[in-house]
Amino acid sequence: MKQRIDKKTVRHVARLSRISLSGKEVALYQKQLADILDYINQLNKADTTGTPPTSHPLESLKNVFREDRVRKSLPAEKALQNAPERKDDFFSVPKIIE
Amino acid sequence: MKNFEVVIGLEVHVHLLTQSKAFCGCSTKFGLPPNSATCPVCLGLPGVLPVLNEKAFLYAVKTALALNCQIQDVIKFDRKNYYYPDLPKNFQISQYEMPLAHNGYVDIEHSGREKKIRINRVHLEEDAGKLMHDEKRGLSYLDLNRTGIPLLEIVSEPDLRSAEETSTYLQNIKSILLYLKVSDCNMEEGSLRCDANISVRPKGENALGVKAELKNMNSFKAVRDALSYEGRRQIDLRKKGEKIAQETRLWDEAKAMTAPMRTKEETHDYRYFPEPDLAPFTIERVEIEKIKSALPELPQVKKKRFISKYKVSEYDANALTRDRAVSDFFEETIRIVDKPKEIVNWLLGDVAAILNERKIPIEKAPFKPAHLASILRLIQSEEITGKIAKEVLQGVFDTGSQPEAIVDKKGLKQIKDAGELSGIIEGVLTENKKSVEDYKKGKKNAITFMVGQVMKKTKGKANPQKVNEILRKKLGSQI
Incomplete structure (x- = not known):
């Protein structure tokens, strides 16, 4: 069955990702997202009776830990090198009200 | 007029006392220079792989067991997606469907009555960065040192019925964490924080009222004050027949009141999905029993x-x-x-x-x-x-x-030698004739003053019983 996705959902998803879309873009992504969902939905055709749900592709892999040991961090200068704005050694960002 | 009761559930967040962060080797030390304890993993740079700190996991298991919880057979992590500057990856590694543990309880004693506060779930996640807001410029300054510090979330059922009870519950949780030595629980440094869900309902009713989520309570006093304020506010509204809004409110310590947090009209949609970079975790029953029996x-x-x-x-x-x-x-x-x-x-x-x-x-x-x-x-x-x-x-x-x-x-040894004390007391008597007169006239309090004088002379070293005894004898014999 062809997947439908309405404009409202497209706008909601865009908003969650902090992307602003024009009306034309909404229509474009409406179609593209529907196609993607269609593609993914092929998985629903697979017979999964008797297959336990899994959250990780490597079934035998579990309990991967590291020891609690401090390792060298990046110098602040490095950590901040891609910051568009900074104030002293802080990242400076527009104040966001959630 | 109907009687209302307050219903509270508490979410406690606590930093686990590990040396390094939950998924990378950066230091968790408080108060380091800004952005000096970060790395590609906690900065959320592309292509990195988080690996869980074994001690954080162990501390979480210990705590869950001490809170009488059941540890899940399969434990996995999920991504909680939201965009906010304190979260460089745009998702927080947390636990959604298969948390570490659930169904626990804490006993509390309040006004002489014992009560079980049920714990819904305990899960492990990572903390976010710290924002300092510059109101004047409309900017926020971000320090990512805190990003990735292991955080344990302890969620209670709505079993608490007053601000005082909630404070006792929080105190008990804190004591347990300190006993286990899994956290320093320093509220000032933010290693112990809590949010509350609070609603009111007519006494005897089972359905829960509309709840407010209360944040920004940074001390035990703030927890008590904020919750009693909010409970009263909601009861007053209900008594006036007004509706309670479902909203997040912030405690304002200075104004001693709660106020709605300014928020965009959009319900949270975290789009949780399994964290593909972390394989699941299991812990054998025997191992759980071993940890349990080693609890203090x-x-x-x-x-x-x-x-x-x-x-x-x-x-x-x-x-x-x-x-x-x-x-x-x-x-x-x-x-x-x-x-x-x-x-x-x-x-x-x-x-x-x-x-x-x-x-x-x-x-x-x-x-x-x-x-x-x-x-x-x-x-x-x-x-x-x-x-x-x-x-x-x-x-x-x-x-x-x-x-x-x-x-x-x-030379602080007590003076209890009767002869030595006698001499000192004689001196006090001659120097304080007025008090002696007063005493003889029936002002029995005067003796306290004279004992005080002896103590002063001996710099507190005189045996008070002996001084009293000798004084009374001497004053008696002077009559």
């Missing part, structure tokens, strides 16, 4: 034992067991000198006052159980008075010397 005696159990074994009052037992180090100090002192009553009085009185004043925890003080035991023995053998004992206590805190050495060095 927990505060509630210890409290009951103190009451029955040492006959201390419930109030004192509470105060003693709140901090594991204090309870250990108490029992170690008892092992040297079996005087529980006196030890309690000193520990919760003068010793607590000095610790408070010097802002040090008991385990870091130069004052040890052997010192307290010595002081008690010196009092019992009448070598020093109770008053001098306080001076000796200060001396131990200042120098770490043995009480006996301080007594010798400073």
